[in-house]
Amino acid sequence: MAADNVVIVYHKRRNIELAMVLFAAAIGIASYVLVEINLFGELPGNWAVVAGLWVAIGLVAHLAVRWRAPYADPLILPAVFTLNGVGLAMIHRIDKIPEVWRNGATTQLMWTAIGVALFAGVIILIRDHRPLQGYTYTLFALGLVLLMLPVIPGLGQEVYGARIWISVGPFSFQPAEIAKIVLAVAFASYLVEKRDVLALAGARFLGIDLPRPRDLGPILMMWGASLLILVFQTDLGTSLLFFGLFVMMLYVATERPSWPILGALMFSGMAYVAFLLFGHVQRRVNAWLDPFSDLDRNGQIINAQFGFAWGGLLGRGWGEGRPGLTTFAKSDFIAAAIGEELGTAGLMAIIMLYAFIVARGLRTALAAKEPFGKLLAAGLSFVFALQVFLIIGGVTRLLPLTGLTTPFMSQGGSSLVANWALMGLLLVISHQARKPVAQVTEDRGITPSDATQVIRGTAR
Amino acid sequence: MNRPIRRVAIVALIMFALMLGNQTFTVIFRQDALNNHPTNRRTRDEEFAQDRGPILVGQTQIARTDPVDDAFRFQRVYPEGRMYAPITGYYSYDQGRAGLEASYNREMAGTADSQFANRFLDSLTGQVPTGASIETTINAAAQKAAYEGLGDRKGAVVALDPRTGAVLALVTTPSYDPNLIADHDLAAARESYIDLNDDSDRPMANRAAREIYPPGSVFKLVTAAAALENGMTTTTLVDSPAQLRLPQTSVDLGNQADCGGTQVTIEQALKVSCNTAFANIAMTLGPDTMRSQAEKFGFGSRPLAELNAVASRYPENPDRPSTALTGIGQHDVATTPLQMAMVTAAIANDGQLFEPHLVARIRSQNLNVISTTRPRLQSQPLQRTNAQSLAKMMVTVVNEGTGTNARISGHTVGGKTGTAQSAPDRPPYAWFTSYALDRSGQPVVAVAVFVEDADVPRSEVGGNRVAAPIARDVMEAVL
Numbered sequence: 001m002a003a004d005n006v007v008i009v010y011h012k013r014r015n016i017e018l019a020m021v022l023f024a025a026a027i028g029i030a031s032y033v034l035v036e037i038n039l040f041g042e043l044p045g046n047w048a049v050v051a052g053l054w055v056a057i058g059l060v061a062h063l064a065v066r067w068r069a070p071y072a073d074p075l076i077l078p079a080v081f082t083l084n085g086v087g088l089a090m091i092h093r094i095d096k097i098p099e100v101w102r103n104g105a106t107t108q109l110m111w112t113a114i115g116v117a118l119f120a121g122v123i124i125l126i127r128d129h130r131p132l133q134g135y136t137y138t139l140f141a142l143g144l145v146l147l148m149l150p151v152i153p154g155l156g157q158e159v160y161g162a163r164i165w166i167s168v169g170p171f172s173f174q175p176a177e178i179a180k181i182v183l184a185v186a187f188a189s190y191l192v193e194k195r196d197v198l199a200l201a202g203a204r205f206l207g208i209d210l211p212r213p214r215d216l217g218p219i220l221m222m223w224g225a226s227l228l229i230l231v232f233q234t235d236l237g238t239s240l241l242f243f244g245l246f247v248m249m250l251y252v253a254t255e256r257p258s259w260p261i262l263g264a265l266m267f268s269g270m271a272y273v274a275f276l277l278f279g280h281v282q283r284r285v286n287a288w289l290d291p292f293s294d295l296d297r298n299g300q301i302i303n304a305q306f307g308f309a310w311g312g313l314l315g316r317g318w319g320e321g322r323p324g325l326t327t328f329a330k331s332d333f334i335a336a337a338i339g340e341e342l343g344t345a346g347l348m349a350i351i352m353l354y355a356f357i358v359a360r361g362l363r364t365a366l367a368a369k370e371p372f373g374k375l376l377a378a379g380l381s382f383v384f385a386l387q388v389f390l391i392i393g394g395v396t397r398l399l400p401l402t403g404l405t406t407p408f409m410s411q412g413g414s415s416l417v418a419n420w421a422l423m424g425l426l427l428v429i430s431h432q433a434r435k436p437v438a439q440v441t442e443d444r445g446i447t448p449s450d451a452t453q454v455i456r457g458t459a460r
Numbered sequence: 461m462n463r464p465i466r467r468v469a470i471v472a473l474i475m476f477a478l479m480l481g482n483q484t485f486t487v488i489f490r491q492d493a494l495n496n497h498p499t500n501r502r503t504r505d506e507e508f509a510q511d512r513g514p515i516l517v518g519q520t521q522i523a524r525t526d527p528v529d530d531a532f533r534f535q536r537v538y539p540e541g542r543m544y545a546p547i548t549g550y551y552s553y554d555q556g557r558a559g560l561e562a563s564y565n566r567e568m569a570g571t572a573d574s575q576f577a578n579r580f581l582d583s584l585t586g587q588v589p590t591g592a593s594i595e596t597t598i599n600a601a602a603q604k605a606a607y608e609g610l611g612d613r614k615g616a617v618v619a620l621d622p623r624t625g626a627v628l629a630l631v632t633t634p635s636y637d638p639n640l641i642a643d644h645d646l647a648a649a650r651e652s653y654i655d656l657n658d659d660s661d662r663p664m665a666n667r668a669a670r671e672i673y674p675p676g677s678v679f680k681l682v683t684a685a686a687a688l689e690n691g692m693t694t695t696t697l698v699d700s701p702a703q704l705r706l707p708q709t710s711v712d713l714g715n716q717a718d719c720g721g722t723q724v725t726i727e728q729a730l731k732v733s734c735n736t737a738f739a740n741i742a743m744t745l746g747p748d749t750m751r752s753q754a755e756k757f758g759f760g761s762r763p764l765a766e767l768n769a770v771a772s773r774y775p776e777n778p779d780r781p782s783t784a785l786t787g788i789g790q791h792d793v794a795t796t797p798l799q800m801a802m803v804t805a806a807i808a809n810d811g812q813l814f815e816p817h818l819v820a821r822i823r824s825q826n827l828n829v830i831s832t833t834r835p836r837l838q839s840q841p842l843q844r845t846n847a848q849s850l851a852k853m854m855v856t857v858v859n860e861g862t863g864t865n866a867r868i869s870g871h872t873v874g875g876k877t878g879t880a881q882s883a884p885d886r887p888p889y890a891w892f893t894s895y896a897l898d899r900s901g902q903p904v905v906a907v908a909v910f911v912e913d914a915d916v917p918r919s920e921v922g923g924n925r926v927a928a929p930i931a932r933d934v935m936e937a938v939l
Contacts, residue, residue: 252464295499302499308486309494310502322502344487348480355476362469366462378465382472389475398482 010434013074014066020078025058028085035093038319057116064120068127069431076360079353080408080423084112087409090337097324104330104411111413115420122424129428133189133372143183146175151232176238177418180383187246188376191253199254211258222246223266230274237390237402243267245383252378288400300327304336304395315343330411332403335395358385361426367433377429380422498556508532508553513568513591515548515560517598523548536642542635543607546666550638553646555653560594563766567592567822592830595821597626601937606631609930615911616668616797619934622805622903624835625814629934636663669769672794676880677733678891679789681803684730686753687741688846694727700737706781713739730853731861735788742787747778750786756841757803766818772799797910800893805906808895811847813838865928868936872897877923887913892927896935905938907931
């Protein structure tokens with residue numbers, strides 16, 4: 001944040017955003033057309049319809065921003081839109097592998113439309129994130145309930161060993177994706193309220209100020225929740241995602257390095273116990289360290305590796321690789337399909353787009369004028385980065401595999417919709433952060449400097 | 461709050477840097493191994509749908525690729541499959557590759573590093589890349605003579621050019637038809653493969669290079685070489701009793717025939733294949749000297765990597781009675797026919813052993829030579845004079861001794877018979893190994909013949925009656 005006596009006036013840059021959204025749309029449309037041409041040797045008959053639809057979706061998102069969040073970061077939306085387009089094209093390409101074609105891409109396009117509608121809805125309806133601060137405990141409870149929903153018998157559904165789905169009628173849903181946003185908001189408002197208390201130093205150990213034992217409640221509670229996810233949903237990825245999010249926000253709020261150190265220790269302990277207790281965790285670790293020791297069981301990760309090698313630096317080209325040999329190429333392993341057909345260069349471009357979104361999100365956090373917005377933007381960006389790291393790292397054998405979705409690319413409605421909503425929220429914060437101070441009409445007594453944040457807590 | 465946010469940004473930066481670095485690592489260091497992994501269907505499918513280079517004997521293709529109208533577009537064909545199966549191996553979708561198809565896979569597929577320039581030019585000129593052709597060292601006439609000589613019997617023949625180590629013939633029987641396993645009807649191919657594997661005659665076993673058998677009396681060549689290399693001469697007298705009581709046992713070792721006295725020269729002992737004399741030589745020399753001599757001939761190491769040949773064996777630390785038995789090629793001495801051909805080749809070639817090899821040349825489709833195999837000296841198992849003495853003794857064996865069936869009029873032929881006991885209740889193995897000189901006195905061929913289940917009485921005549929005629933035919937084909 002700028003020093004108090006310097007005023008930075010941000011430009012709106014909406015036309016830049018429009019141009020970049022159109023460019024992003026062009027990338028998505030070109031991907032689709034290339035898939036069709038490489039697979040069938042001709043331009044698809046519906047290319048104009050698809051192109052029109054895709055530009056229209058992009059324009060809706062852009063217009064919502066232009067109308068209600070004109071000062072928002074102009075490059076986040078185009079980056080997201082590019083990822084979504086490339087992901088859709090890849091799902092479409094994988095749809096065409098079996099004898100009987102699937103239509104996952106059509107469903108995914110529908111979910112994209114819903115996601116963009118939600119994105120627009122968040123921007124238009126919420127407009128200012130600060131009122132969300134009032135619902136700390138409601139959101140907390142809601143988030144935890146969402147997380148635990150899949151455990152409920154009859155509602156929860158176990159898919160390939162992980163119990164992270166719920167099914168209502170014909171629809172199945174991963175509530176953790178929504179919980180991610182809800183809990184990020186809840187954590188942010190809770191921590192803004194309690195941060196001074198939590199920052200109080202307890203004993204010193206090895207030059208680090210440890211928190212006071214009586215303040216350990218919240219982190220223990222989140223740890224417990226993560227443990228429950230791990231035990232009942234057997235999902236190390238989701239567990240790590242939420243615990244990591246909480247610990248990181250705790251650190252940002254209190255500025256105490258002891259929190260992340262403590263959190264890392266707690267998580268390591270938990271992961272180690274999980275490794276000892278659960279066969280599937282051991283298998284994942286083994287598949288990571290030595291995949292070729294068990295060709296049958298580690299076939300998926302091995303095939304992903306073969307895909308990367310087959311793709312090489314520049315890739316086989318759209319439709320020219322064989323991503324279908326890797327199971328779940330459309331969902332968990334879409335990064336492997338990208339690596340095979342677009343090459344390591346293409347996959348790196350995708351990773352850089354994610355990094356770019358995270359960078360713009362953290363920049364929003366730096367620019368935000370009040371602690372809640374700062375904390376929320378930082379939290380949302382970090383959880384996004386962590387998710388990308390865990391899943392792409394898992395697919396590329398940097399880490400043991402954890403079954404998370406690749407944001408905006410993997411097939412799956414809940415992930416797509418939730419991440420669009422997340423980006424909507426981020427743009428709202430960005431708009432609030434970047435709009436000229438003079439235009440703040442509803443100043444609620446919060447001065448631009450977080451150093452003078454009013455403390456409402458009572459503990460002391 | 462900005463300081464922790466900046467630190468979080470650094471953590472995020474590290475995470476993304478790790479992802480990029482790891483992927484870079486994969487492309488640079490893991491890619492080749494992954495692409496060459498035998499279970500990689502991507503590379504296998506692509507190779508399978510490719511115009512694969514042929515394997516040649518002279519100008520004849522013993523493995524070629526014909527265009528067909530199915531998903532793979534090209535079908536591998538083995539015109540004389542059974543005769544050449546141990547050399548070509550097979551090229552199968554589900555069963556992988558064997559033989560030269562395995563060891564020269566990348567060259568025939570056109571993906572070897574040495575073909576990079578060709579691939580690059582092909583891609584520039586828009587030609588469909590084709591694989592290289594593999595020119596073997598096989599002599600078609602010798603191969604045919606060996607294959608037909610073995611006929612319905614189980615056995616193997618290996619012929620070498622002693623001057624270069626080039627393999628002139630390599631036959632194993634019963635054989636199999638690799639076309640069955642290369643069939644694009646994958647279910648039928650799998651069934652053929654299973655049937656061949658279940659066959660009790662083991663047609664897919666490579667008896668020439670990948671199985672070891674007790675050599676019996678042909679191993680006396682190694683014992684004789686060890687004797688000459690360690691101070692004895694052809695005229696050194698050795699005790700040759702009719703019965704030799706093996707030390708520390710109550711077992712008597714006998715002879716198949718009269719050795720010609722209770723003390724005979726080494727030359728005489730070799731000529732009549734006198735067991736007790738060679739048992740005594742082995743005990744005199746001791747197991748370490750024996751093993752050391754055997755290893756100079758190549759025992760204990762794997763020759764002919766192209767066919768993944770196995771190592772022949774001289775036992776570790778045999779006791780005294782066992783050492784005596786190793787002198788006549790029994791007690792855990794076990795060798796491939798290829799190894800015995802190497803022993804003979806070294807003796808015939810003034811003691812110089814050249815590395816056996818099966819591929820003479822690799823040529824790209826536009827006939828440019830990609831690589832040529834040069835003869836490589838592997839070792840000098842015995843001195844020139846000793847080799848010449850031993851070679852001369854082998855001539856005596858053929859002219860006057862146990863190996864008379866290998867005589868070829870007008871040519872100098874040296875040889876050694878063998879009959880080895882495998883198990884008490886089954887017929888013995890018949891061996892014969894020999895070399896021949898051409899008219900200018902050059903050793904042009906060394907051959908080892910091995911016949912399993914030789915239906916003859918257990919005597920020295922076994923090798924002479926069953927195996928020597930095959931060896932003679934093979935040598936005549938080369939001469």
